Each structure stands twice: as C-alpha cells, then as structure tokens.
Amino acid sequence: MAFYRSQVLVCGGTGCTSSDSMKILEKFKEEVKKHNIENEIEIVRTGCFGLCELGPVVIVYPEGAFYSRVQIADVEEIVAEHLVKGRPVTRLLYTETIDEGRIKSLNETGFYKKQERIALRNCGVIDPENIDEYIAFDGYKALAKVLTTMTPEQVIEEVKKSGLRGRGGGGFPTGLKWELTAKSKADQKYVVCNADEGDPGAFMDRSILEGDPHSVLEAMTIAGYAIGANQGYIYVRAEYPIAVQRLKVAIKQAREYGLLGKNIFGTDFSFDIEIRLGAGAFVCGEETALMNSIEGRRGMPNPKPPFPAQSGLWEKPTLINNVETYANIPQIIVRGGEWFASKGTEKSKGTKVFALGGKITNTGLVEVPMGITLREVIYEIGGGIPNGKKFKAVQTGGPSGGCLTAEHLDTPIEYDTLTALGSMMGSGGMIVMDEDTCMVDVARFYLDFTRDESCGKCTPCRIGTKRMLEILDRIVEGKGTLEDLDKLEELGKQIKAASLCGLGQTAPNPVLSTLKHFRDEYIAHVVDKKCPAGVCQALLQYTIIEEKCKGCSLCARQCPVNAISGQVKSPFKIDQDKCIKCGACLDKCPFKAIVKK
C-alpha cells in the first residue's frame, strides 16, 4: 500500500462537477506530475462536501485547507506553493476557516459546527468509486455482523429500537415496515430503494448515491436478509447521470468482492440488485406508482390497501425505503439502535439531511440532529439571507409542504411539529425566501408543478389542481376577487380529502399554508391589485421619473406598442392603457429613469 504525505480531495458532486471540478482534478494530476511529487501526493475525487455555494471545492489534508471557488488557473499556484513549499494559498481559502493566519478546522466553522453526519458520513471523505475506501471506513461491517451473528428478527428489533422513520417524506417507522414485510408469507419478496428524488430543491439522495453508493447497497442487502428477499431494485432518476454511473460501478465492485450475489460471506444468503431508471414522472416517487413503473407500465398509483408489505412488486411482498433511510442503517447496526435513538427528539430520532437553497448565503447540504430550530439552520449554519434582505418565509417539504414564517423560526424541526404548522418534513428541501419573493407567485409555481405532474388517474387531483391553478392565474393577473380566496380554501380541502395518492392529498398545501400565513399578500393582489414584492408582471406599472429622464427617446423607439411619447430633450411619458409591461424600455434606458412598482 502506498503512503502519501498529503491528500488533495476534489469534490465530484453534481454542483462542483457542473463548474468543471473534474477538469480541476485533471489539472492537479498534471501539475503534481510536473513537480515530480506524484508519489507523495494523492489526488482523490470524492462525493459532495455540502457547501455547494463555494464550489468547486478542494480540500488539502493533513492541514484541512478548504479552497473555495477554485478555478483551473488557480491549480498551478496551489501545487507550487502549498504542495511543494507547504505554504497554503490564503487568498483562495474559505474566509471562515482563517483565524489570525492559522487554518481552522472545518468543524469549527459556522456551516459545519452544528452538523452531525450519519447518513452523509462518507460523503466528501472517500472516493465513491473505490470499494476499499468504503470498507476502510467500516463499510460492509454491518452486513458481516448481520449475516454471521444475528437472526432476521434481531435485525428488525435493532432497527425498531433506533426509532428511525422514513426519510422520504411520510415518516413511517422503518422498523415496523420491515417487520410487516417480514411477516408476509410468500415464495418471493423484493427490496426496493426509492431514489426517484423529485422534490424541486432537494438533492440529498443524489448526493448520497454520488458520494457513498455502497452504504445504500449494504443497507438493502441487510434489509433483504431481514425480510427474506433475494432481489433488490434501485429506482433512480434518469436526470442523475453521475449517481447512476457510480451505482453501476459500486454494484460491479460489490459483486466482484462477493458482497452481492450468491452465498454472501460464505453463508446461505444470496442477494442481488438491479438498477431501474425513472423517466421523468414526479408521481413515481409515490411507492405504488414507482412499482408500476418498475414493472414497465405507466407510473400511476394504486389504492392502498393492499400495502406493498403485503402485495407490491409483481404482487409480491415488497419493502420500499428511501435512499437516506437506507444510508442510516449500516451505522445503526454497527453502533446499535440505542445509539441512534439517543440523538434527536422523543418522536423524531436521529439526524436529518436538509438541502438549503433559495435566498440563503450558504447553499448546500447539511445534516443536523432532529429538534434543531429553523433559526439555527437558516442563520447559524446557512449564514442568513444575503444582500442585507429581510427573511420572509422558508418552504419545507417541496410541492407537498408549506411555507413557514418568521414567527416559526424557533420551532424545533420534527415530523410532527412541521405537520402541525401545515407544512411537512418531506424529503428535506428547505427553500428560503426573502422580501423580494411573492408568496402568491410561489404558491402558483408549486401548483403549476403538481397540476403538470398529476397522473390523471383520480378526478379530484386531475381536475381540482387545474381549477385551483386557474384561480391563482386570475389572481396574479389582477383579476381575482375575495371570493376566489374562499374558493381556493374550499377546493384545497376537498382535493386533500378525496385524492387517491400522496401527490393529490398534499398538492394544495403550498396554497393553503400561504393563504393562512400570508393572507395579506393575497388580499393586496385581489383588492388593491398590487404585488407587494414586485414580482407579478400584470400588477406592476412602469413609469418614467421626470427628473432623471433626459428625453433621449430611446425608450419610445424600443416600445413595441408605441405606448411612450414625448418631445426630444424633455421628459417622456408612458401611456398605462397601452403599456403591455414587457420591460423593454427599462432594459434600454441608459439613465435608469424608468422604474417598475
């Protein structure tokens, strides 16, 4: 085995790869070779470090120097100065990690200090395409323990003891699901991993698959042993090419090592896994729809019961869990259910991964103990709202969730507290919105999404979401009435009560929660015909500020409907009746004399 004096970790997650981190990696290899130190320095491509905002990210150990927004042109300097001469290039280091010239550990920075990584423990640490690195970090130790020292009942007992609940949204107790599937009698059973991460703004499952694919394979194999299945399927989005590729590599390596396939660890237990690609249908995240899709059909949900635990894939008992749920399993087995249950709160045990996005300083992926407050996540870890703007709301749970306001910032994050406030945990997307975001527009955005993704099988969802969207369209165009708000509420309640699957049952949530918490904004749209955030085009007016206008006539020449008139060298005017609010004048005015409000 080779020993290196220094390791250079280059993030190979989707965010950093999109900003050319793989070219940066190649450049490092090239430069290291140029200096003849390729036997001393190891260059490793890892999974996501989490702090996507600062990508592309490179970390150099043993110092733990965190280089942010690295450009290809910077690599030469990092190699020559840091790796050859031992002088970190301070100019490129993440400013939070520098303290009076000394490099602080990442765990001392605001972003990482309050995090506790269980599901993400290997992401950004190991090379995801090297099974040996996974094994070196206790990989497949849990599987060995399970197959050689535990009965299936003991495995299920351990998972139950951990208090782990489904991380895909619903929060169903995982151990109970395993037990129910184990108790179903059948000649064939299946284990399925739901990696159809469809919530816009959530990317934790993708990052786990990209950064630590073996943890999911190991957990699925353990699940297979526990419930008595020998075949697993991973249903992953086709939109995640890097994740698919790493899963393929991981499955191949696991087979070569005898960790998948026949007689694993020399026992009687055999288990194998196949990948199935999604094809761009959000509803396939619903478990019965997902199974229909694996069977090669239109991904439409079935009524429950029967539950998958009794009759799932090809009408056989099927255990279906989400990626993040599986990623917790190996550690629960190795360190014990009680260890996991000691974290978090009474009803929500362990940790949860959140994807921070939107108007927040540190966009990225964080894993925190359950029970932490929204304020800690948004301000201490997320670094607050950029550009001195005011916090307005945070959306959790994606299209199924709702918006929470400033008064909820001190709410502890748990499954039940979020549901009680009209939102939900969901898969863990957290989109922060500031004063420039229009809540009516956001509600309309989500409903447009669910209406588009509704599979059409049941009427309340297919037609109800369409009607709700029509009302919202009217409101943002300034044609809404106060009655419309009552209609939205009434319709929303009915869709929730009458829809067949989770998609329809939660689709009205973004509208209902914004109606509850931001009713003033809706009223401003329907009564005053104004959009307070200045987003809804139809409710804005373009006007020329007389004092700033030099009378150059450029705007009048740009206007496609001849709504602007005036004498050259004296202020121009916009005829509001003619104006179609295209904004062409505002873009062109060299004196910034045109405003929209």
Next chain:
Amino acid sequence: MNQQNCCCCGGNHVDERLEKVMKVIEEHKTVKGGLIPVLHEIQDTYGYLPEDILKIVSKELDIPMAEIFGVASFYSYFSLEPKGEHIIRVCLGTACYVKGAQGLIDRLSKELNVEVGKTTEDGKFTLEATRCLGACGLAPVMVIGEKVYGRITPDDIPNILKEYQDK
C-alpha cells in the same frame, strides 16, 4: 442529429444504431418489466422514439403498440418527435425559480424565437423547462447538451448562444 433523423424515416435502415437497439431488445426479452429500459436505450440512441423502431419493439417483446404509446407518452423523458441539434434545458426547480429562472426562459424564448418545449425552425435548438437538476448551489441553472451554466443572468444568454450558433 438531422442526419440521424433521415435513416429512421424510410432511408437506410442497416445501421449500427439499429443493431445496437436490436441487441438490447433481445437482452430484455426475458427481463421482467423490460419495456422502459428498452425505451431508454432507443431514446439515448436516436434522441427520440421513432415509430418504426417502436413497431419492432412491439413485435419482439409482444406488447401492443397502444400500450407502448401509453408508456412512452406518460414519461416526460421520452419524446415521440425528433429534437434540435442542441437541447437547452432551463431548470425550473424551486431554488432556481426564486433566483429568476423564469427570466432565463423568457429571454431564451425571445432570442431564439421559439416556445418552451419546441424546436427552432432551423432545427438547431430545442428549448425545454426541466425539473430540478439538483444543482441548487448554482441556481439559476441552464444546461445545453451536457454543459452546465450556473449562476447566470438573462444578459449572459446572447453570448452563451453565440458559442453554439456558429457551430
């Protein structure tokens, strides 16, 4: 891509792509639920799902055309029509939306004179609005082919398009 389109509308059918697809169909005859993996392969190979090829799938896998059409039209990843040489996908996930992705779409639509979901008359570009790509750290995000453009504004668009227009 334009050249590719010719061969599946009646022209020269003895090509590598057909052989590749036939091999995949053969491999999936015994695979449970093999239709969707086969459609993926055809979509990747031809850029869309040509009707001629679907007829072969129907015969070989013994699945009625109606059912294949039902599956193909259900999933947004599959297309029954040929697409442009460069596919522009603008992410409309929430993180991108609140950071102004709609402005990117409007600008692209204006610059290329094409509606969302359609292809330009010269067959150069197809403009698509896509679901969350998971690159939320780079919001707003646009992808042309495989190349990702992150943290962009509508004013960056004319310059980016130039790279592709001359090719």
